Amino acid sequence: MLLHSALLALGATLAAAVQPLEVQGQYFVNPNTGNRFQIVGVAYQPGGSAGYNKQTGRDPLSDPDICLRDAALLQILGVNTIRVYNVNPDVNHDRCASIFNAAGMYMMLDVNSPLVGDSLTSWNPWESYYAAYLNRTFAVVEAFKNYPNTLAFFSGNEVINDVDTGATVPPYMRAVTRDIKNYVKNHVTRPIPVGYSAADVREILFDTYNYFQCTLEGDEDNLSRADLFALNSYSWCGDSTFTESSYDDLVTGLSGAAVPIFFSEFGCNEVRPRIFQEVGTIYSSQMSDVFSGGVVYEYTQEDNDYGLVNMHEDGSAELMPDFLSLKEQYAKLDFTEIQGQEAPASSDNTPPVCSPDLIQTDGFKNNFTLPVLPPGAQEIIDGGVNPAPVGKLVTIDSWTVKYTVKNPDGTEITGLAVQPLADDGTNQPGSNTASLAPPSATGTTGGTGTSTSESSSTSSNAAVPTTGAGVLPAMALGAFAVVAGIAL
Numbered sequence: 001m002l003l004h005s006a007l008l009a010l011g012a013t014l015a016a017a018v019q020p021l022e023v024q025g026q027y028f029v030n031p032n033t034g035n036r037f038q039i040v041g042v043a044y045q046p047g048g049s050a051g052y053n054k055q056t057g058r059d060p061l062s063d064p065d066i067c068l069r070d071a072a073l074l075q076i077l078g079v080n081t082i083r084v085y086n087v088n089p090d091v092n093h094d095r096c097a098s099i100f101n102a103a104g105m106y107m108m109l110d111v112n113s114p115l116v117g118d119s120l121t122s123w124n125p126w127e128s129y130y131a132a133y134l135n136r137t138f139a140v141v142e143a144f145k146n147y148p149n150t151l152a153f154f155s156g157n158e159v160i161n162d163v164d165t166g167a168t169v170p171p172y173m174r175a176v177t178r179d180i181k182n183y184v185k186n187h188v189t190r191p192i193p194v195g196y197s198a199a200d201v202r203e204i205l206f207d208t209y210n211y212f213q214c215t216l217e218g219d220e221d222n223l224s225r226a227d228l229f230a231l232n233s234y235s236w237c238g239d240s241t242f243t244e245s246s247y248d249d250l251v252t253g254l255s256g257a258a259v260p261i262f263f264s265e266f267g268c269n270e271v272r273p274r275i276f277q278e279v280g281t282i283y284s285s286q287m288s289d290v291f292s293g294g295v296v297y298e299y300t301q302e303d304n305d306y307g308l309v310n311m312h313e314d315g316s317a318e319l320m321p322d323f324l325s326l327k328e329q330y331a332k333l334d335f336t337e338i339q340g341q342e343a344p345a346s347s348d349n350t351p352p353v354c355s356p357d358l359i360q361t362d363g364f365k366n367n368f369t370l371p372v373l374p375p376g377a378q379e380i381i382d383g384g385v386n387p388a389p390v391g392k393l394v395t396i397d398s399w400t401v402k403y404t405v406k407n408p409d410g411t412e413i414t415g416l417a418v419q420p421l422a423d424d425g426t427n428q429p430g431s432n433t434a435s436l437a438p439p440s441a442t443g444t445t446g447g448t449g450t451s452t453s454e455s456s457s458t459s460s461n462a463a464v465p466t467t468g469a470g471v472l473p474a475m476a477l478g479a480f481a482v483v484a485g486i487a488l
Ligand SMILES: *[C@@H]1O[C@H](CO)[C@@H](O)[C@H](O)[C@H]1NC(C)=O
Pocket: 089, 090, 131, 132, 135, 136, 139, 385, 386, 387, 388, 389
């Protein structure tokens, strides 16, 4: 009991936060350390599209107990970013955002949802570009703008998928990017980056990229220019190579980019179980000059069979074999090298000026005249969304996971808790020392894997800082493990 209240007090004082990241040239940069940041991410949409329900107000970041369970598991996995597709700006995300923040994870948010009126359509895009739609995207900005771990907004996901949609959608998508950036400029204290997540359809991929990253004459503030370019790519399947997977063509085609490039989805499942061999290549020098990491699709098992974790209605969950394979791949990476690279003071890469000859494919839009704002939208950009559903970080009282989670072999994982990181901490393998193995196999929880002392000896942006506050998380974990042991 005494121990428990001491823990509550400890939890209440941990107001640590990740450092908001900035885009500098083609890199994400931690302005505190001056180091590059590479995304080690997982797509997070528990419940699939059913996890988003406008009527019940449910969305993937609305249930703190579920978020706590998943943040603990993602911490063990070693990721530093989640991508969330469908959020409801009008529900409270404070506890989930605070949990992921404390766990050292950034959030990338799609401003759209698949529901009618909630996204720009690939079919007749002009019919879906109106003030109420923009108001919704701005409301998502309001909801997430005050969380330090909001990394970026996606203005669209796979809206341009072939030459036909490439013929009509690009100016509308660039206009939506413009409008969100304009909203951010007027109503947010930091320039949260905005960009597009493209389908990896090679016929139109590089045209799409050029259409969004070029500088437009007359757009002095570069408001319509994307701050980043991301792609959903499934071209590496099973046991493959840099060239066989055609990753080499991506690096060639995107080299010289003036904005950060990353995989907003990867993880082909045509060969199963997945071995995630591409992870080693994505973060290697073969790619890291051009790419800033990527997001594995996806956290929960859904009908399309890409899951790392199988979750149930009652909140219990099991790790799938793919979780362990991915964890193994992340554990092989040298995070001191990956996150420790000093970003160059200025980018050498200049974006091209928008002009028809940037576009290679016949039929793809090569006219950069953008649609004007729909009626009523300027008022919202000027006056702000009303009411504005602004979120904020809150204190989390307990970091202990309430649900039962099992390994693929059916053994229960004990002592599962989020291990809050100290200020400016970013998650990486080893931050959460809870062991997936049952106690009988190791004799103790938290005894295996990369130890805290190992990670604390790494660079300044490592998960556990070298001095002072760094002691707290380790203490907390040990104590939490005891509490969890009693509870179970
Ligand atoms: C704009 O969004 C806010 C927040 O979701 C909502 O309350 C308001 O009704 C919306 N306004 C319009 C004009 O659609």
